[in-house]
Amino acid sequence: MYKSLAFFAALLCVSNPSKAFNLHEYLTLVANNHPEILAIDATTGQYGAEIQYADGAYDAKLDHNSFSRVTGYYDGLQASQKFSKPLEAYNAEIFSEYRISHGDFPVYEQEYATLSGGEASVGVKLSLLQGRDTDKKRTAMASARLKYKMWNEEAKLAQSEFYYAAILAYLDWIESISYFNKIQQLVEVGINRQEGMKRRVAEGDIAEIELLEFETRLLERQSTFLSAERNVQANIQKLRYYMHSNASFDDIQNAPSHNTTGSTTGSTTGSTTGMVWPNAFKSVIHGGVSTNHPALAAKAYEMQELKQKMRLAKVALLPKLDVEAKLARDIGSGPTSLQDTEAKIGLYFSVPFERSQAKAKKSRTQFEINALEQKTNALQGSIEAKLKERLINLTYAKRLHDMQKKQVVLSRKLFEQEQRQFEFGSSDFFMLNTREVDAFQAELKAMTARINVFREELAIMKLNAQLNHQFIQNTLLSKFTFSEK
Numbered sequence: 001m002y003k004s005l006a007f008f009a010a011l012l013c014v015s016n017p018s019k020a021f022n023l024h025e026y027l028t029l030v031a032n033n034h035p036e037i038l039a040i041d042a043t044t045g046q047y048g049a050e051i052q053y054a055d056g057a058y059d060a061k062l063d064h065n066s067f068s069r070v071t072g073y074y075d076g077l078q079a080s081q082k083f084s085k086p087l088e089a090y091n092a093e094i095f096s097e098y099r100i101s102h103g104d105f106p107v108y109e110q111e112y113a114t115l116s117g118g119e120a121s122v123g124v125k126l127s128l129l130q131g132r133d134t135d136k137k138r139t140a141m142a143s144a145r146l147k148y149k150m151w152n153e154e155a156k157l158a159q160s161e162f163y164y165a166a167i168l169a170y171l172d173w174i175e176s177i178s179y180f181n182k183i184q185q186l187v188e189v190g191i192n193r194q195e196g197m198k199r200r201v202a203e204g205d206i207a208e209i210e211l212l213e214f215e216t217r218l219l220e221r222q223s224t225f226l227s228a229e230r231n232v233q234a235n236i237q238k239l240r241y242y243m244h245s246n247a248s249f250d251d252i253q254n255a256p257s258h259n260t261t262g263s264t265t266g267s268t269t270g271s272t273t274g275m276v277w278p279n280a281f282k283s284v285i286h287g288g289v290s291t292n293h294p295a296l297a298a299k300a301y302e303m304q305e306l307k308q309k310m311r312l313a314k315v316a317l318l319p320k321l322d323v324e325a326k327l328a329r330d331i332g333s334g335p336t337s338l339q340d341t342e343a344k345i346g347l348y349f350s351v352p353f354e355r356s357q358a359k360a361k362k363s364r365t366q367f368e369i370n371a372l373e374q375k376t377n378a379l380q381g382s383i384e385a386k387l388k389e390r391l392i393n394l395t396y397a398k399r400l401h402d403m404q405k406k407q408v409v410l411s412r413k414l415f416e417q418e419q420r421q422f423e424f425g426s427s428d429f430f431m432l433n434t435r436e437v438d439a440f441q442a443e444l445k446a447m448t449a450r451i452n453v454f455r456e457e458l459a460i461m462k463l464n465a466q467l468n469h470q471f472i473q474n475t476l477l478s479k480f481t482f483s484e485k
Contacts, residue, residue: 023170023275024476029243030166031472037162040155040469047148054144057137060085069103076103078112091127091135096120115339117332123344124325130318139312146305153298156468160294163472164462166242171458173235174275175451179444180228186440187225190218197429210429217433277457280475284466285457293383294465299376306369313362319351387463394456401453404446411435411442 031037066079080099087094100118127135197214200206277285324346330338352358418435421427461467 023167024278026170026239026243027163027167027472028476030163031469031476032244034162034242034244037159037469040158044148044151044155047144047151051141051144051148054137054141057140058086058088074104074106076101076105076109076112078102086137088138091131091137093125094123095125096122113335113338115330115332115334117330119328119330119338121326121328123327126323127321128323129321130315131320131322132315134308134311134315136312139308142308143305146301146308150298150301150305153294153301156294157298157465159469160462160465160467163467163469164458167458167467168455169235169238169242171451171454173232173239175448176228176231176235178447180225180232182440182443182447183221183225183228186436187218187221189436190214190221194218206429214429214433275454277454278475278478280471280478281457281461284461284464294468295379295383296376299372299379303369303372303376306365306372310362310365310369313358313365316358316361317355319349322348324348383463387460390456390460390463394453394460397449397453397456401446401449404442404449407442408439408446411439415439 061084063082063084064080065082066077068077069075078099078101080097082095082097084093084095086092098118098120099112099114101112101114105112126132194214197206197211201208201211324344326344326346328342328344415435415438418427418432422429422432
């Protein structure tokens with residue numbers, strides 16, 4: 001067991017704070033192309049493609065049409081090409097066409113006849129009522145853009161969840177390695193004390209049963225040490241996942257450490273008190289509920305999308321009145337009836353009498369708007385309530401930590417006094433071990449209380465959904481400026 005202790009202590013190099021694996025180094029690795037972050041970016045690209053797809057409804061196009069009679073009495077042939085370009089305003093479409101024909105056509109196909117040089121025409125189509133202000137194509141374009149913005153906010157939420165879990169894993173690792181360092185000290189002290197007790201038993205200074213009692217307690221400490229070693233390795237595996245690498249123990253071996261508790265427990269290697277948040281994190285912790293909270297912003301974009309649907313539903317109740325104007329001119333020689341410039345204006349009118357489907361869509365969309373308003377209000381209230389709860393938890397966590405620090409000082413003093421009495425022979429091993437365990441437990445409680453303060457602060461940052469990828473990147477680029485609490 002002693003060899004295992006020595007090996008693992010060397011592996012962790014806990015006595016070398018210069019090699020401490022700090023939060024900046026960890027987040028630098030986490031933010032570097034993790035699959036979860038890349039998956040979010042890829043989804044963002046999908047929504048960008050949806051915008052391009054919706055815009056494609058207004059792409060220009062060229063149509064070609066031709067036919068030729070290869071048998072029969074008539075030998076007419078005809079070819080036409082038409083260029084058209086949809087426009088957003090008035091659901092308009094502009095077009096130009098050129099067609100040419102040759103030969104004879106039956107009476108019922110005289111519209112195909114042109115002069116020898118063909119016919120050129122230009123025209124425009126407009127919607128004057130239904131489809132004038134908006135239509136399915138324009139609604140689809142607006143919806144695609146709103147969904148893109150909505151996803152950007154949802155992506156911030158997903159990124160914040162990811163970085164919350166990643167930093168929480170870092171805190172778990174700090175707690176486990178700090179616990180490991182504490183129990184390691186107890187085991188080392190116990191092993192050294194065991195040799196002294198053996199000599200005293202051999203000299204008849206103490207009874208052998210006291211040595212057996214001591215070795216039993218030492219074995220318990222060694223078992224606890226083994227469990228602590230397992231927890232450290234388990235938490236290192238979690239760090240490896242978030243760092244997305246096969247980093248060795250040498251890369252992630254040391255927690256940041258320096259003593260700020262005022263404890264007199266001796267070595268503070270691996271203490272949790274060495275960790276402080278960067279200033280950018282602290283501004284989020286103490287900033288209250290963000291007015292641009294991603295969850296609320298996503299709901300706002302969703303509301304805009306529903307209003308676009310409502311606008312389309314209202315337009316669908318209107319009659320359909322479309323107009324088309326066309327100007328055509330034949331070129332070349334041929335029949336006199338085809339030689340003049342020709343202007344055409346056409347109207348299309350349609351009105352549904354019952355309009356049940358349009359009314360149902362409008363009614364359903366209004367209910368969707370009402371439901372979303374209530375969901376948004378509930379969400380905002382939930383965020384505010386949870387934030388207040390977390391701030392209360394943070395206040396009590398800090399107070400508890402302050403009390404635990406005082407407990408550390410007192411329990412340490414009791415242990416030191418008991419140790420002096422034991423050395424003078426006025427105390428026994430049972431009391432010494434009890435005082436030592438009490439001091440150890442006090443330090444562990446103080447360490448856990450300190451970590452819990454960080455956990456509560458981290459939960460506030462997650463609740464504000466500010467731990468998105470851009471925020472983390474900006475924090476890393478600012479070289480992690482710190483200020484003491």
